[in-house]
Amino acid sequence: MTRIDILGALSLWWNSRKEIEMAKAHLNFVAQASRRFKMVGAGVAFVFLTLALAPSAEVRAQVYTVLDTAGTATSRTAFSVSGSTGQLIGSAQLVGPQFTLTQRSVLTKIEALVNNCAVMIAGVPQCPNTLPFVVQIRRSINGAPDPRLLIAAVPLTHDNDPLTVSMESAALDEVPLEPGTYFALFAPQQESDAGFLLSNANGGAYQAGMTTIGIVTFSGSFADTGFVAVRIAAKVVPLHKHASRDHEDR
Structure with missing residues (x-):
């Protein structure tokens, strides 16, 4: 090679x-x-x-209606005080509907048709410098509102129109409530304010639904039935496992 x-x-x-x-x-x-x-x-x-x-956001939220006696009324509904009647709201009488929660929840919206004017003479309002009504949450004790313990309170919106019954609203979405029966009572922030929670309007053309209502006065509390225009919505708030364990450890 x-x-x-x-x-x-x-x-x-x-x-x-x-x-x-x-x-x-x-x-x-x-x-x-x-x-x-x-x-x-x-x-x-x-x-x-x-x-x-x-789970989707909708499933996790589980928003549901707790109570609805407002019927056809919406968040924009308004009536003239002329021809309207309702349950008295004042410093001497707090009034509102009973409601029941079947799951641990927060109240996402409380709506009510209210008017805030203590005195009207010949169609002229005599109620200057009003403050928004507040809605109080109280437990039911023997079927009546707890007159002593206040769980939470929050101001409603305020149209500041004494000649109109308006749908005012509030939310208590930071206060979890355990399953049970409660009352949502409407109250003034100052002694000089007073008004009513609507029962009917337009001479009876609009009629709120009937439900159990609670009343708190200086002498105590009791329950009755009455027509009130209120709508309450809630959202389920699950109890986290670690919170449950912490509670058990105590």
């Missing part, structure tokens, strides 16, 4: 070896890419599975 043949053979052997090494590297790259794809695919599948199993 000549020197030229030997060099040619060595060159052929070297090129073949390089091709084999390149083929091995290519196969290794393909294998690693395949494993990565599988891992990414599994991750994507896990994300999609998690999203599919996670």
Whole structure:
């Protein structure tokens, strides 16, 4: 074999070896890419599975109507005080409906058709500088509002129009309430204010629904039935497991 043949053979052997090494590297790259794809695919599948199993915001919220005696009235409903009657609200008498919660909840909205004007003479209001009514949440004790313990209170919106009965509202979404029976009582913030919780308007053309109402006076509290225009909505607030364990440890 000549020197030229030997060099040619060595060159052929070297090129073949390089091709084999390149083929091995290519196969290794393909294998690693395949494993990565599988891992990414599994991750994507896990994300999609998690999203599919996670409850929607609507399910988690579970907003529901607790009480609705307002009927056809909406948040924009308003009536003239002329031809309207209702349950007296004053410093000497707090009044409002009874409601029951079947799950631990917060009250997302309390709406009521009210008027805040103590005196009107010949159609002229005599009620300057009124403040918004407040809604108080009290427990039911033996079927009547607890006259001593006040769970929470929040001001209603205030149209400041003594000639109009308006749908005023408030929210107590920071105060979780356990399952049970309660009263939502409407009260003035100052002794000089007084008004009423609407029962009917337009000479009876609008009629609120009948329900159990609670009344608190200086002498105590009692329950009765009456027509009042109130709507209460709530949202379920689950008790977290760690909070439950903390409670059990105590």
